[in-house]
Amino acid sequence: MPIIAISAGPFSRAQEVARLVARELNQPLVGRELLAEVAAQYQAPEARLVEALEQGPSLLGMHKALRARCLAYIEAALLERLTADNLVTIGLAAHLCVAGVAHLLKVRVQADLDQRAQERARRENLGEDRARRLILDEDKRLAQWSQFAYGLDEADASIYDLVVGLGQIEPEQAADIIVRTAGYRRFQAMTYSQNHLRELALGARVRAALIEDHPEATVGVVGSEVTVTILAVRRHQERKVASVRELAGGVAGVGELKVEAITDVFQEAAETMR
Amino acid sequence: MAEQPQILVVDDEPLVGKRLGPMLERLGGQVEVFSDPYAALLRLPKKHFDVVVSDVRMDEVTGLDILETALKISPETRVILITGYAMMSLARQAMAKGAFDFLAKPFTPDDLRGAVSRALGSLGFAVEPPQAKEQQSQA
Numbered sequence: 001m002p003i004i005a006i007s008a009g010p011f012s013r014a015q016e017v018a019r020l021v022a023r024e025l026n027q028p029l030v031g032r033e034l035l036a037e038v039a040a041q042y043q044a045p046e047a048r049l050v051e052a053l054e055q056g057p058s059l060l061g062m063h064k065a066l067r068a069r070c071l072a073y074i075e076a077a078l079l080e081r082l083t084a085d086n087l088v089t090i091g092l093a094a095h096l097c098v099a100g101v102a103h104l105l106k107v108r109v110q111a112d113l114d115q116r117a118q119e120r121a122r123r124e125n126l127g128e129d130r131a132r133r134l135i136l137d138e139d140k141r142l143a144q145w146s147q148f149a150y151g152l153d154e155a156d157a158s159i160y161d162l163v164v165g166l167g168q169i170e171p172e173q174a175a176d177i178i179v180r181t182a183g184y185r186r187f188q189a190m191t192y193s194q195n196h197l198r199e200l201a202l203g204a205r206v207r208a209a210l211i212e213d214h215p216e217a218t219v220g221v222v223g224s225e226v227t228v229t230i231l232a233v234r235r236h237q238e239r240k241v242a243s244v245r246e247l248a249g250g251v252a253g254v255g256e257l258k259v260e261a262i263t264d265v266f267q268e269a270a271e272t273m274r
Numbered sequence: 275m276a277e278q279p280q281i282l283v284v285d286d287e288p289l290v291g292k293r294l295g296p297m298l299e300r301l302g303g304q305v306e307v308f309s310d311p312y313a314a315l316l317r318l319p320k321k322h323f324d325v326v327v328s329d330v331r332m333d334e335v336t337g338l339d340i341l342e343t344a345l346k347i348s349p350e351t352r353v354i355l356i357t358g359y360a361m362m363s364l365a366r367q368a369m370a371k372g373a374f375d376f377l378a379k380p381f382t383p384d385d386l387r388g389a390v391s392r393a394l395g396s397l398g399f400a401v402e403p404p405q406a407k408e409q410q411s412q413a
Contacts, residue, residue, distance in 0.1 A: 186369045192378045
């Protein structure tokens with residue numbers, strides 16, 4: 001069975017659809033509750049993790065480095081779960097942060113604006129006009145967030161394998177369509193896609209281990225062979241390479257570890273001009 | 275079903291076939307290796323193969339052609355495709371056309387042994403899991 005990543009705008013009844021899909025397939029549903037585990041594992045405040053998943057860029061908002069750190073921790077934990085189980089996931093940006101995995105079925109659940117406004121008005125005891133305005137604002141903010149964090153517009157249908165509209169069908173019928181699509185052979189797990197997912201998970205674990213001390217590091221993985229590339233001025237390279245070796249070398253699953261230092265010529269030039 | 279599983283290996287790079295052949299024989303299979311995919315295509319109607327392992331990207335005849343022909347002749351044949359040019363779209367296309375598994379080069383011997391063992395197991399052949407075999411040979 002494939003892993004199913006469900007995405008939706010707020011108040012689209014996607015949680016209900018995700019629960020139905022998970023129940024039908026007898027698979028666990030992994031959502032925002034994973035953030036409590038991430039917070040405990042990486043000693044990161046849960047509220048910051050939520051903010052990293054929702055807030056777009058703003059002057060007074062979350063610092064870019066902190067957002068990158070939070071997202072790295074979430075990705076590491078999420079990918080770990082994805083490699084361990086067949087599951088359904090929602091609300092953790094799997095559709096944005098997991099690329100090229102053939103057995104990850106990316107689904108967008110779409111309700112029309114009136115339905116969403118009615119749902120929000122009902123839940124929050126608001127007028128429908130106000131609920132509609134709030135939803136439009138939130139959609140705009142989420143579009144900015146997904147562009148900023150992953151360079152993708154999460155409302156763009158072309159990034160999904162399946163888009164299900166709830167305008168004319170009930171959540172049960174939407175879940176049925178998703179379950180049937182998940183049964184197609186093209187979305188089944190294969191050695192290639194499982195290995196690719198394991199490589200992504202290992203890369204994410206290494207990135208999470210490095211991100212506090214080496215936020216600029218890029219990580220490549222082939223099998224268990226990990227290559228970390230860092231940018232540093234020549235006089236700091238030896239120390240930085242040693243630090244990366246220590247941090248990344250301790251990550252479970254790392255086999256051969258290569259650390260490559262690229263000379264930061266701009267930093268060096270800036271230092272000579274001081 | 276023959277007692278000994280019949281395995282066909284097709285790769286236009288002769289060295290790959292030379293390496294895969296003996297590896298798959300150790301799983302208990304009788305293996306035929308072809309570096310000429312066209313010759314492999316002509317061989318398929320003449321003999322039943324339980325498992326076909328084929329490269330995807332070859333001149334004139336591709337692994338997808340081998341897959342389609344093998345399944346047309348014998349729908350229960352398990353076809354495993356391997357490629358150095360793996361992409362999600364190609365992997366999905368291969369699975370949709372009926373591939374049993376899809377591997378990207380470079381793969382580990384255990385990856386291929388695992389895929390072939392699963393394929394043979396799904397046909398009712400008793401195959402030791404690759405790790406048990408590995409442990410025995412290490413012992």
